[in-house]
Amino acid sequence: MNNLSKLSFKFFLACLSITILYACSTQKDNPTNRGLQNLSARYNYIYNSNVLLDTYQDDLSQTYQDKFDEFLSVYIAPTTADFMTTTAPVGNVKSLDEITQKAQMIIAEKGLSNYVDEAYMLLAKTNFYKGSYFTATEYFDYTAKAYQKDKKVYLAAMTWKARSLMQLNNYELAAKVLDTVKITLDSVKNEKAEPLATLAQMSIYQGKYKNAIGYLEQAIKETNKMDSRTRWPYILAQLYEREKEYPASVGYYTKVENSNAPFEMYFNAKLSKIRIYDLLNHQSYNRNQALLKLLKDDKNFDYTDQIYYEVAEDYFGDNNFAKAEEYYKISAKNSTRNQYQKGLSYLRLAELNFKNLGNYVSAKLYYDSAATTLPKTYPGYESILRISQNLEYLTQRYQLIAEQDTLQMIARLPQQAREKRINEIFEPKVIPNANIKANNREVKNDDPDKTQKNGTFYFNNISAVSRGFTDFKKRWGNRPLEDNWRQSIKSSQQVNQQNQANVIDNNQGAGNGQSVNEGISVKVAAYTAKLPLTADLLQKSDQQIIDAYFEIAAFxxxxxxxxxxxxxVYETLLARYPQNNHLDAIYYSLYLDYKDTYPAKSESFKNLVLAKFPGSVYAKTILDPNFSAKQNALDAEVNKVYNTVFADYEKKNFTSVINAVNETNARFPGNSLQAQYDYLKAIAIGRTQNVDSLLLAFNNILFKYPNDQLINPLVKDHLKYIDENIAVFKARKIALIDFDPTEPRFIAQQNTVAVQKPQPIKTEPAIPVVQPAIVEPKKEIIANNPPVNNPVQQAPVQANPINEPAKQAVADNLFSKAESNIYYYVIAVNDMSLSVSSSRFGVGQFNRGNYSGTGLKHQLQELQEDQLIYVGNFNTLSEVKTYSEGITSQLTRIMKVPTSTYKGFYITKENFDKIKNRETLNRYLEFFKVNH
Incomplete structure (x- = not known):
């Protein structure tokens, strides 16, 4: 019986095992299999994955660096290292990979369980936290569509999809997804906190702060997470402060202060309360005291920089700029661990120096530091970068205004006072030689053993100093005594800064008791000659100031x-010079600028344009909003016709040229190229008629276009040559007989040409005049004009110890920043189908009119997709820069191709030779943009 019982039991176990194995087959859909899959999926995968995800989120919240000067993010979402100052710990990424594996296992092997939807959500969230927002969006979208009937899953998937889209800055699509979230909210009883929080975040992005307040208050009631119960009230406090509902704001800040919030949040809540109490009570002095008291608490040591920053803000609000600058500097100095706060201090110092103190050299340095310290995600970062890169343009014009104001002030003084004031400017500061020797004797007469006795102080120990100097040379070599000595390659602004300091040091004179009076009389005479002592000179000085203000405002x-x-700036210009030659453009610009903020003022400036300048392009644009488009079409047609006329010119069909120009001037009177049309006609007349007819045509050009900067210099050059050789021309039946189609110049080549370096020429301002067609600001970088020499310039202040320049060097090994002895100016045309013959002719006109005798040549190099007109040779960087500044303002008239098809830049010969195709050209353009 026992044997039979054992045999029966074994048989039963075998059958049971077979049954279980059969039931566990992933291919079999039955209750047993589903139950076992649910069991293993829930406890082996889902539970562990959620634990790992919660741990990851906790770690991320502890390492995430909040920016308390902005609205805190409602939820924490990491981004790539390029755009975040802090990222999730690298070790935690492994936990995301582990979650991914578990989720994939459920989908692949537990397809009959009830947890496949959660597996897809886990896959989507791991991609979200890795910063793969496109992939995350696809997973969330699939989950929402596949499980649309399960409202809880559907709501969660749509919520996270909206978050992913917001991280991609696709706010329009995110808003549509959130519209669905709002509709679905009522169908779910629990788990509404995250959807509400996401709606609040979108409302903040949209600037709908009252909506954000309502959503967050509901979310706080729904949430059971401790970190949300501290973070969200802080954001509510910020929102209420933004809406100037200060009692509610103080209430939420107090709630955060009394909670178990992280210390940094607690500290900032305390700072904010002090700020709001100041606004409510108008007691700035008490606020400063309350802020400085925080420094006595050791717990606040790491936040010293923020305390000093708040004190500086308070002084700034009271217009005490000296104190504000002092405390901003202290804040920056004490920012040892918080680079973001250091960047804010630098930014405020930059704005203070530029807008309030007028110290533009220091402002440039501080902007550079702010650009290198603040993250690229900082609001307005692009504007900071543009100001940093273009501040020299503004600085030069503000310095010009200051110089002309100083010259006018001195010119108004009586003669004796005037001479005294000029002498004070150039009076050298001499350290008496006797004092230096006396000091040296005092050192030498000291006890020779004194350095050993006082050897505790390093610089009193000669042998220690000597050893240190030797060790320094071994490690660093011979380095000049200057700021940022560690840098072997300095930015352009650092080089300019050092050069300015050297010039100032040289002007101030050297010691050794020797006077530097040798050149003083020459400098005084030169400075006196610049004084606007006559009405004509005063008018020219005023015009320089007017132009500078106008260019600054347009910039x-x-x-x-x-x-x-x-x-x-426009208002300042009008206050100083109510009558000036830019009134039409100024009125129109103010009409546009005030349109959204001050409609009544906008209307008054509009009426001024229509009343005082009815025939201007600005008045026409106001009356006909499509005028600009029509004008652009007209200019395009004028260019097209010019190319046709120029083709006849090249073929020597001079009679056709004359007839075509007459027809074009009648068809398009007053067109933008009329001076150039008349020049072609004049040359055609010279090729078919005598010199008297040619002289008449040239003189008509000078009479009709007295201010033209492209054709006038060229015509004057021609007239000068004709006058010098009038007998030769009078003897000819046809004035021009030496026409060369490859180099269209009518005069005979001179026997000897003294090649001179290109000199700065007087052109229209490089800043574009405000055009009616341009309502949105232009984004291009404007070339800098040559600096103004100001004899009363202050020594630049070294604003910060940061060694990196604001413009980060492009990591492109193809091109070099090394200097060269050959430079080119290049105009790249990105369309091979366009004829550039007439454009090359325009470049030649510019060169002959403004750089006659320099030997400059313009040539064409064709790539597979681009045409490069290049001008050379220039021997130095300063020469090619000067040329670039002069031709830039004329390019729209020189180039007879659409503006969007060409770009101008300068380049070394070595880099030019490396440009072989469109790819290398674009690489250089990016290299040029950043490094120049």
Whole structure:
């Protein structure tokens, strides 16, 4: 019986095992299999994955660096290292990979379980936290569509999809997804906190702060997470402060202060409360005291920089700029671990020096430091970078204004006072030689053993100093005594800064008791000659100031996109010079700038344009909004016709040229190229008629276009040559007989040409005049003009110890920043189908009119997709820069191709030779943009 019982039991176990194995087959859909898959999926995969994800989120929240000067993010989402100052710990990425594996296992082997939807959500979230937002969006979208009937899963998937889209800056699509979230909210009883929080975040992005407040208050009631119960109230406090509902804001800050919030959040809540109490009570002095008391608490040691920053902000609000600057500097100095706060301090110092103190050299340095310290995600970072890179343009014009104001002030003084004031400017500061020797004797007469006795102080120990100097040379070599001595390659602004300091040091004189009076009389005479002592000179000085203000305002408006600053400068110009030659453009610009903020003022400036300048392009644009488009079409047609006329010119069909120009001037009177049309006609007359007819045509050009900067210099050059050789020309039946189609110049080549270096020429301002067609600010970088020599310039201040320049060097090994003895100016045309013959002719006109005798040549190099017109040779960088500045303002008239098809830049011969195709050209353009 026992044996039979054992045999029966074994048989039963075998059958049971077979049954279990059969039931566990992933291919079999039955209750047993589903139950076992649910069991293993839930406890072996889902539970562990959620634990890992919660741990990852906790670690991320502890390492995430919040920016308390902005609205905190409602939820924490990491981004790539290029755009974040902090990222998730590298070790935690492994946990995300582990979650991914578990989720994939459920989908692959537990397809009959009830947890496949959670597996897809886990896959989507791991991609979200890795920063793969496109992939995350696809996973969330699939989950929402596949499980649309499960409202809880559907709501969660759509919520996270909206978050992913917001991380991709696709706010329009995210808003549509959130519209669905709002509709679905009522169908779910629990788990509404995250959807509400996401709606709040979108409302903040959209600037709908009251909506954000409502969503967050509901979310706080729904959430059971401790970190959300501290983070979200802080954001509510910020929102209420933004809406100036200060009692509610103080209440939420107090709630955060009394919670178990992280210390940094607690500290910033305390700072914010002090700020709000100041606003409510108007007691700035007490606020400063309350802030400085925080320094006595050791717990606040790591936040010293923020405390000093708040004190500086307070002084700034009271217009005490000296104190504000002092405390901003202290804040920057004490920012040892918080680079973001250091960047804010540098930015405020930059703005303070530029806008309030007028110290533009220091402002440039501080902007550079802010650009290198603040993250690229900082609001307005692009504007900071543009200001940093273009501040020299503004600085030169502000310095010009200061110089002319100083010259006018001195010119108004009586003669004796004037002479005394000029002598004070150039009076050298001499350290008496006797004092130096006396000091040296005092050192030498000291006890020779004194250095050993006082050897505790390093610099009193000669042998120690000597050893240190030797060790320094071994490690660093011979380095000049200057700022940023560690840098072997310095940025352009650092080089300019050092050069300025050297010039100032040289002007101030050297010691050794020797006077530097040798050149003083020459400098005084030169400075006196610049004084506007006559009405004509005073008018020219005023015009320089007017032009400088106008260019500054246009630069703010078109390049930096800062309408507020543009308005200030335009208003300053009008206050100082109510009658000036830019009134039509100024009125129109103010009409545009005030349109959204001050409609009544906008209307008044509009009426001024229509009343005082009814025939201007600005008035026509106001009356006909399509005028600009029509004008652009007209200019395009004028260019097209010019190319046709120029083709006849090249073929020597001079009679056709004359007839075509007459027809074009009648068809398009007053067109932008009329001076160039008349020049072609004049040359055609010279090729078919005598010199008297040619002289008449040239003199008509000078009479009709007295201010033309492209054709006038060329015509004057021609007239000068004809006058010098009038007998030869009078003897000819046809004036021009030496026409060369490859180099269209009518005069005979001179026997000896003294090659001179290109000199700065007087051209129209490099800043583009405000055009009616351009309502949005232009984004291009404007070339800098040559600096103004100001004899009363202050020594530049070294603003910061940061060694990196604001413009990060492009990591491109193809091109070199090394200097050269050959430079080219290049105009790249990105369309091979366009004829550039007439454009090359325009470049030649510019060169002969402004650089006659320099030997400059313009040539064409064709790539597979681009045409390069290059001008050379220039021997130094300064020469090619000067040329670039002069031709830039004329390019729209020189180039007879669409503006969008060409770009101008300068380049070394070595780099030019490396440009072989479109790819290398684009690489150099990017290299040029950053490094020049």
């Amino acid at each position: 703010y408006q078109q390049v930096l996109g800062d309408e507020k600053e543009a308005i200030k």
